[in-house]
Amino acid sequence: MSAEIPIVFVVDDDRSVRDALRRLITSVGMTVEVFPTAQAFLSAPRGDAPGCLVLDVRLPGLSGLDLQRELANTHATLPIIFLTGHGDIPMSVQAMKAGAIEFLTKPFRGQDLLDAIRHAIDRDRAARMERQELAELNRRYDTLTPRERNVMAGVVAGLLNKQIAAEFGTTEATVKEQRGQLVLKMRAGSLAELVRSAGRLGIAPYDSGGTRPK
């Protein structure tokens, strides 16, 4: 997946800027797609490759900030680099708060834009990896039986097999067997890895009401 060719999207209403950005980005071997308006970008089909969006703030019709909001609403995670004709502080603050990677003022140095693009793509790539790992963990967690999920909660809470058995009214041998099963299913190489996976999945460690006061 990480081997996929990243793609840079450019939305700018000024034709010469748009074309120049296309030439600059292709000159460093990246793939680029340019759009004159936000609507044109939204209606174009996008692949699953990592990438970023270079977006002019002031656009006719749907503005750059409008597009940012629109993408957030559709859970699209494309990192955005904003370009503006003049340093508009309130607008840049708004854009950064809404998750923009970078806010560049025209005229910008070409290298700064390329650095920002690379940084954005790295971020997107990492985020994508993160999302894929989480999806895999979820897929593995889904294969656990209810009892195995309980035992996992007990294990990540740091309880001994004996304590877990006492909590759930079973034998220590049964807990030991179920524990072996769930470690196998979660493909956890160590207890530490299992705990980390549980954390990423948002599984709350078991809280034994009998032994600790609430």
Place this chain on the structure above:
Amino acid sequence: METTPERSSSALEPPNQVVALPGDTATLSSQLRDLIAILALPAVWSGRDAADIPEAVLEALSSMLRLDLAYIRAADPAGSGPVETARVQGRPDLGSRGREIAGLLADGTTDPDANQALVLPDPATGEPLRATRTALGLAGHTGVVIAASRRSSFPTPFERFLLQSIIMQAEVALRNAALMTALHHALHCEQGARADAEAAYRAKDLLNEELERRVVERTRQLSLVNQELRSEIAERKRAEAALRESEQRFRDYAETASDWLWETGPDHSFTRLSEQLTRLGIDPAGRIGVTRWDFATDVEEEPAKWRRHVATLEANQPFRGFVYRTASADGSVVYISTSGKPVFDADGRFLGYRGVSSDVSAAVRADQVERALHLAQAELARVTRVTTLGELAASIAHEINQPLAAIGADANACLHWLAADRPDLDSVREALTAIVKDGDRAAAVITRIRTLLARSPLAHEPCDLTGVIRDVLPLVGPEIGRHGIRLDTSLVPDLPPIMGDRIQLQQVLLNLLLNAAEAVRDVPPERRRLVVRATLEPREDGPWAVVAVEDAGVGFGEAQAPRLFEAFYTTKPGGLGMGLSISRSIIESHRGRLWATANPDHGATFHLALPGMR
């Protein structure tokens, strides 16, 4: 009054006498008429003055008894001497001569025993007259009546009865008259007192009237005096004005006299200076042998002026009103205006200059103040222009930044391509072509802005207003487009050329368009529309060019209408309120008009009318 009973008895005597009545009815009826007449006498006499009564009694006696003489003497009821009067038949002239007649009748009138028949001589003829004498009042104290006739039968018993009756009536009348007189007198006294009071009142009234009259008179006099005073004041003012004028004239003469004369030699150094120069605190002696530019203090500041002046001198040309700055002895700044003409000798050899100078410091300072004021105004106008452009900064920055950003990106791309082992020259060429194009684009923007910001106003020149509109539209284009505003133009092709400052007119149009764009920015999208119309309007003095900028924006209220063009009036949060004010002054300096109208539905229209060139 106490005498009345006695007299009454006396008066009643005759009726007691036997009166022979006439036998015929005609005489009887005549006598009855006489009696009735006698009864009527008091009524006839009533109200008459007491002094008139004896006369009335004689009248009655004479007519009724056909007497040749009748005389009466009666005491005046008022108390003065007795009244005597007589009547002689056929001699009316003797009426007023009662006393003479009384003298003739002396016996009859003085005899205390009256009421007897006697014979008297007729005062007119001396003929003997048969007469009766009857006393009036008590024992004749009030008077006597004598009646006489030539007839021998006089007095018949009836005539005696009539006589008695008449005299009785006369007595009553006289008593009444006396009474009336007394009463009248008493009344008169009272009336006199009253009259005095009335007189006093009247006097007071008169006094008041007099006072009033005098007040009126005085007032009239005062107002006359006032008028005189006024005219005198006016006259005095005129005199003062005349005096001032003459003083001014003298001052002018004096000041003219304070001008000083000078002479310079062939080397332009002063050879002679008149004494008036000392008034400026400058010692003429100190200036001898030096040139004008040796003591002028503005040679370094204004070298061009001095170069021209020296050139004039070198050419031996006359000069007039050359102004330069110097300092008086106490160091204060003095401006001197000088005029001179070259002097030549008989052989035409240049000897130097002769001329006159004057102190013009006051005038120059006033001029400087005025110029500073003008500069301040011009600077304010310029600042406003810049501020307006400041509001345009976003748009302008965008206009310049776009090509710059493109140039930067393309140049970077070129470097990347050229760094490759086998450079993609086609791509490099494409990028370089784009760079050239964007460079031109940025330069064009800069040029436009530079003209707009130009500091020195250009002189009025023939301008094509359509061209001015076309200059401005690209500047506001991005601002308008960004807010989704539609701009329509309707420009007639035959707009008359006008005389004007193109830059200033651009400024006005720019201002109107930006205002319009701002007015529609926050209204529903379908109303975000501007129309620029240019039309030709024939007027009395020829064709005018009229440009209207129409918007469907927020418009202005009735309350705002009269203030729109006021300086520092603004409805915008960040506005200076100078835009429309300056726009109007610019248009008015072009002999044009700038005004605003509210549109019937939405928004406002600003109209700009300029007279066509002639």
